[in-house]
Structures are given as structure tokens and as C-alpha cells.
Amino acid sequence: xxxxxxxxxxxxxxxxxxxxxxxxxxxxxxxxxxxxxxxxxxxxxxxxxxxxxxxxxxxxxxxxxxxxxxxxxxxxxxxxxxxxxxxxxxxxxxxxxxxxxxxxxxxxxxxxxxxxxxxxxxxxxxxxxxxxxxxxxxxxxxxxx
Amino acid sequence: xxxxxxxxxxxxxxxxxxxxxxxxxxxxxxxxxxxxxxxxxxxxxxxxxxxxxxxxxxxxxxxxxxxxxxxxxxxxxxxxx
Numbered sequence: 001x002x003x004x005x006x007x008x009x010x011x012x013x014x015x016x017x018x019x020x021x022x023x024x025x026x027x028x029x030x031x032x033x034x035x036x037x038x039x040x041x042x043x044x045x046x047x048x049x050x051x052x053x054x055x056x057x058x059x060x061x062x063x064x065x066x067x068x069x070x071x072x073x074x075x076x077x078x079x080x081x082x083x084x085x086x087x088x089x090x091x092x093x094x095x096x097x098x099x100x101x102x103x104x105x106x107x108x109x110x111x112x113x114x115x116x117x118x119x120x121x122x123x124x125x126x127x128x129x130x131x132x133x134x135x136x137x138x139x140x141x142x143x144x145x
Numbered sequence: 146x147x148x149x150x151x152x153x154x155x156x157x158x159x160x161x162x163x164x165x166x167x168x169x170x171x172x173x174x175x176x177x178x179x180x181x182x183x184x185x186x187x188x189x190x191x192x193x194x195x196x197x198x199x200x201x202x203x204x205x206x207x208x209x210x211x212x213x214x215x216x217x218x219x220x221x222x223x224x225x226x
Contacts, residue, residue, distance in 0.1 A: 033226055048152055050149070050151055050202070053199055053203075056202055089226075090225075090226060110226055113225045113226050114224070114226040115223055115225070116204070116225075118151070118199070119223055119224060119225035120151060120220065120221065121224045122152070131152055131224075132224045133222075134221070134222035134223065138224075139222070
């Protein structure tokens with residue numbers, strides 16, 4: 001399941017629904033990403049995305065993970081729009097028979113959606129607004145896979 | 146074709162998308178045409194190594210051909226997650 005939305009969501013509720021849908025899987029792994037207030041004065045984090053390409057890119061990343069690991073299912077939920085500090089930005093969850101597949105696949109999904117899904121973050125503080133720059137380490141992380 | 150801009154590329158050029166009539170055969174040729182138009186394009190495309198391009202919503206290279214492409218998008222490296 002892939003979802004791209006402006007609306008907030010409840011990661012606990014999503015995880016319970018996902019877990020209930022993968023009966024027979026022995027392991028469920030989830031990661032939740034939150035807005036960090038790096039500067040200490042964040043008024044909001046604006047997340048822009050490329051409607052259409054975002055869903056395609058996330059679908060392709062998910063399909064890649066499903067092919068590489070023995071997964072019962074994998075889901076990605078990612079928000080866009082204006083978010084406040086500590087709000088949930090996104091989550092991924094993976095389910096597998098054994099924990100290693102679920103752990104590795106979730107790590108892979110995170111690495112790929114950092115650098116290959118068309119989202120851009122802008123930090124707005126009282127001093128102005130700045131686009132968050134991609135890190136070389138994020139791109140380098142892809143060579144692990 | 147439809148040309149789209151995201152994040153600071155959109156801000157520098159001052160619009161999210163536009164219809165462009167072009168005979169450009171590659172992405173690079175299209176960039177050269179846009180840069181020749183106005184200073185705001187020159188500013189946005191000053192360093193294409195800091196940019197990414199997608200052709201019909203798939204990531205591509207700047208030397209990729211534009212044959213049959215309907216939608217070109219320019220944006221900075223992505224920061225999802």
C-alpha cells in the first residue's frame with residue numbers, strides 16, 4: 001500500500017491495521033519519521049512533492065523491495081504540505097516470515113525514498129525559509145544495496 | 146511539451162509549469178534554450194550538476210533525448226523521508 005496525503009495520520013492505528021492484514025507473517029517492522037526542529041525556531045516544515053511521479057516512484061521502490069526480500073507486504077505513507085515540529089511526516093512498515101527480511105527491507109525503503117522519491121523540504125523559521133539540502137551521505141547510502 | 150519546476154527551481158523561475166514549444170533534441174538543448182530566454186532561467190540552471198531531471202515522471206540524465214516526451218520536470222536533489 002502506498003499513500004501520499006496532506007492529512008495527518010495515526011501511525012499506531014496504521015501499524016495495527018497493517019499487522020492485522022498480514023496474518024501468517026512472523027515479523028512486522030515499522031519506521032516513523034517526525035519533523036525535527038533542527039534550528040530550535042522552526043515555525044513549520046513545508047513538504048512539496050510532484051503529484052503523479054511521487055506515487056509512481058514510491059510504487060517502484062516498494063515493488064523493488066518486494067522483489068529483493070521475502071515479504072508478505074510493505075507499505076509507505078508520506079505526507080506533504082505544512083507540518084509543525086514533531087508531527088509525523090511518513091512511515092514505512094514491512095512484514096515477513098523472518099525478521100531479517102523485514103528489517104533490511106524497511107532500511108532499504110527509507111534509503112530509497114530519501115533520495116528517489118520526489119519530495120522537497122523547506123524549513124520556515126522567524127528568520128526566513130530555507131530548502132533542506134540533500135546530503136551526499138543519503139546518495140551514498142544507496143550503494144549499500 | 147509541459148515543463149515543470151519544483152522547490153527552489155520553481156521559486157527562481159517564478160512559476161510551477163509552462164507549455165514550451167521546442168525543437169530541442171535533448172534535455173541539455175532544452176536547458177540551453179530556456180537559459181537564453183531570461184536571467185531567471187539562467188539563475189535557475191546555473192549549475193545543472195545541482196539539478197535533477199525527470200522525463201514523463203521517470204528520472205533521466207541531461208543528455209537524454211526528448212523524442213516523444215510530453216512532460217519534463219526540473220528540481221533539486223530530493224529530500225524525502
